[in-house]
Amino acid sequence: MSADNPLYQRHLSSAREATEQQSQDLLEHPSYRLAFADNDFLMQDELRHVRLQLEYLKPQLILEQHQVKATVVVFGSARFVSRQQAELLVTQAQDQLALAPADAQLQQQLKTAERQLKNSCYYEAAAEFSRLVTEHSQSCPETALMIISGGGPGIMEAANKGAYETGGQSIGLNIVLPHEQKPNPYITPEFCFRFHYFAIRKMHFLQRARALVAFPGGFGTLDELFETLTLLQTGKANTVPVILYDKNFWSRLINFDLLVEEGLIKAEDMQLIQFVDTPEQAWQAICHCYQL
Known part of the structure; x- marks a missing residue:
């Protein structure tokens, strides 16, 4: 067939x-994708060890680049709100209940709001403690936390808000x-990390920790607290102050004396824990430990 033939063309x-x-x-085929840019490949069970390593390395390298060497870990309930927000919740609940005084649901709503107002003292204390730590770090960079x-x-x-309002990081x-967590707006953007694996997240909590301050909280707070105490008790982590805020709350929640009496922990294990009732006491406990 001729090359000029229209059919041939x-x-x-x-x-x-x-x-x-x-x-x-x-x-466009998946096999052609670069391995590190192929999410389907990376999410395979066989690649879990790689994901664990990457999840550890990303924050690690960033913190090293910014020369972050010492931290103070703050734990506590995610459900507490500021005093200002709690007062607003109480006012709204009172206004709604005034329109239907016999409504059991509105009565409970007011009780919940009043409890939030009572517990807002912990929110304010955590912010104040963070301010104390950050002010020290700004004035004494050689011992910054x-x-x-x-x-x-x-x-x-x-905790993040206290540092932010003091002009710190x-x-x-x-x-x-499962219910997506939204980062609070007071985190320094360079240090706003996100994890899939709790284990790697816990490593980063403790790797640079010079103290842990636990405010009242639920399962998550207790998980972090007891994991830290176990690591300290067994010598798997360097000894750091573990400070429990509000002795009355923690004594009601956990019968530490019973653990000692029953021989489940040694009496000297209680030396791992310090109880405080004010932000200033929490900060002074850290200062005393490190001679700041």
């Missing part, structure tokens, strides 16, 4: 188009949860 054109399409299909929290609301928000270690 159409045949060549169709062949070229087919070849180009095949090339394009190859470029950076606040680190879980990155979410409640006590975590208060702080770290937030967020975690992927």
Whole structure:
């Protein structure tokens, strides 16, 4: 067939188009993706160890680059709110209940708001403690300590907020949860990290920790507290002050004396824990430990 034949020309054109399409299909095929840019590949069970390593390395390298060497960990309930917000909740609940005084749901709503107002003292205390730590770090950079929290609301928000309002930096270690966690707005952007694995997140909490301050909280707070105490008790981590805020709350929640009486822990294990009732006491406990 002559090269000038229209049918031949159409045949060549169709062949070229087919070849180009095949090339394009190859470029778009999953096997052609760069391994580190292939999410389907990286999310395989066989790659879990790689994901664990990457999740550890990203914050590690960033913190090293910024020469973050010492931190103070602040734990506590994600459900506490500031006094200002709590007062607003009480006012709103009172106004709604005034319109329907017999409504049991509105009565309970007011009780919940009043409890939030009572517990807002912990939010304010966490923010004040963070301010004390950050003020020291700004005036004494050679012994600087950076606040680190879980990155979410409640006590975590208060801790980051205290540093932010003092003009300092702080770290937030967020975690992927079934109900998506939103980072609080007071975290220093460079140090707003997100984790999938609790284990790696816990490593970063403790790796640079010079103290841990636990405010009242639920399962998450207790998990972090007892994991830290176990690591200290067994010598798997360097001894640091573990400070429990509000002795009355913690004594009601956990019968530490019973653990000693029953021989479940040694009496000297209680030396791992310090109880305080004010932000100033918490900060002084750290200062005393490190002669600041």
